[in-house]
Amino acid sequence: MKVTPKSCPFCGSISIAIVQTSSHRWVAAACNECSAQGPEVRKQAMGDGTPAQWWEDAEQEALKVWNRREPET
Numbered sequence: 001m002k003v004t005p006k007s008c009p010f011c012g013s014i015s016i017a018i019v020q021t022s023s024h025r026w027v028a029a030a031c032n033e034c035s036a037q038g039p040e041v042r043k044q045a046m047g048d049g050t051p052a053q054w055w056e057d058a059e060q061e062a063l064k065v066w067n068r069r070e071p072e073t
Contacts, residue, residue, distance in 0.1 A: 005029060013034065015031065018062050019037070021040045024043075026041070
């Protein structure tokens, strides 16, 4: 199941992209409007699967982490 990103918690934009961060093995979701960035997730770089599958898995994980929000009180 594809993960749909929530809007940016800072500016409200729905324009969210997956970007490479500190190296080719780390990616994160980031807002295209205000540049807010979610936590980095590590992309698989070897082993079972293909590079395309590894990218898709990392992208989905980055969106899951981006979507985490503290519960409203």
